[in-house]
Amino acid sequence: MKQVEEKEEPSVYQRVVLKNASPYHYLKVRLVLEDESTRLNAVELKYFIITGLKSLYGEVGAALNFDVLKYDEDTLTALLRVYSRSLVKLWSSLTLLGSYQNKACAFRVLQVSPFLLALTGNSRDLQLD
Amino acid sequence: MVRLKSRYLLCEVNVSDRSQLLLLDDRAIMVAVKAAVARTHGDYGAAMCSIRFCVKYLNAHTGIVFLRFPKRCYKLLWSALPFITSIETRGQKIPCFLNCLHVGGTIRTCQKFLIRYNTQQLHRMLPKCKSEEEKQQVRTAILSCSLTESKEAFEEDSESEEEEEEEE
Numbered sequence: 001m002k003q004v005e006e007k008e009e010p011s012v013y014q015r016v017v018l019k020n021a022s023p024y025h026y027l028k029v030r031l032v033l034e035d036e037s038t039r040l041n042a043v044e045l046k047y048f049i050i051t052g053l054k055s056l057y058g059e060v061g062a063a064l065n066f067d068v069l070k071y072d073e074d075t076l077t078a079l080l081r082v083y084s085r086s087l088v089k090l091w092s093s094l095t096l097l098g099s100y101q102n103k104a105c106a107f108r109v110l111q112v113s114p115f116l117l118a119l120t121g122n123s124r125d126l127q128l129d
Numbered sequence: 130m131v132r133l134k135s136r137y138l139l140c141e142v143n144v145s146d147r148s149q150l151l152l153l154d155d156r157a158i159m160v161a162v163k164a165a166v167a168r169t170h171g172d173y174g175a176a177m178c179s180i181r182f183c184v185k186y187l188n189a190h191t192g193i194v195f196l197r198f199p200k201r202c203y204k205l206l207w208s209a210l211p212f213i214t215s216i217e218t219r220g221q222k223i224p225c226f227l228n229c230l231h232v233g234g235t236i237r238t239c240q241k242f243l244i245r246y247n248t249q250q251l252h253r254m255l256p257k258c259k260s261e262e263e264k265q266q267v268r269t270a271i272l273s274c275s276l277t278e279s280k281e282a283f284e285e286d287s288e289s290e291e292e293e294e295e296e297e
Contacts, residue, residue, distance in 0.1 A: 056173055058167070060170055
């Protein structure tokens with residue numbers, strides 16, 4: 001939504017809706033494990049997500065292209081990039097991925113946006129004092 | 130008005146060794162298709178396959194099989210059929226592949242297509258026919274083929290086609 005204000009005339013609001021604006025969608029996800037001490041590196045994380053896709057969507061799903069752009073090993077937070085058409089498949093397989101090496105785990109999806117810049121600001125972490 | 134619509138896929142099972150065709154049964158083909166769909170499309174595909182999927186008709190002599198899929202997901206399940214490389218029956222693995230000839234909305238349209246297809250095949254093979262007796266048999270088989278006696282007509286038609294092919 002974009003606001004266009006003129007000084008002399010009363011405020012004019014202009015709403016811009018962008019459909020299929022970006023070919024990619026970006027997801028910020030965090031992996032929460034039952035056992036706090038296990039560590040994964042980026043390659044293991046990607047392989048783990050691919051096994052999730054494979055169990056839900058088969059070989060075709062496991063062939064979906066997605067990238068791990070950034071990964072923080074200490075907090076297990078990753079920034080994933082996926083083509084917009086495959087977003088639903090990736091997100092649903094992250095939701096249904098329940099166990100890592102026979103231990104319970106969960107993916108928390110923190111932010112999703114078609115624009116990478118939008119992931120910098122998070123209104124959930126906003127401190128209003 | 131409110132009707133459950135399905136798509137019927139007319140497929141031909143191609144095997145290298147014709148005698149192995151006779152071992153096929155519909156349970157084996159159903160298992161093979163479900164396994165291929167589960168491998169290719171995962172849990173999502175296996176779930177779609179479990180509703181209203183069945184093998185409606187199987188002719189072991191010619192290897193014609195009718196598969197029924199629900200209308201909303203038949204394309205996805207159709208895309209898994211080329212990944213079938215073998216069918217397992219009675220402890221034997223038969224290497225084969227499924228070739229889809231026609232997609233119809235009802236069994237009737239598929240039957241009509243099959244009759245036309247069989248006659249076309251026979252017209253291609255008749256010139257190569259060796260004996261007059263064969264030709265006579267084939268002609269009577271085609272003439273007796275009608276929709277009312279559907280299955281028997283198929284088998285008759287297909288069996289004579291089968292004999293003719295063996296003659297070659």
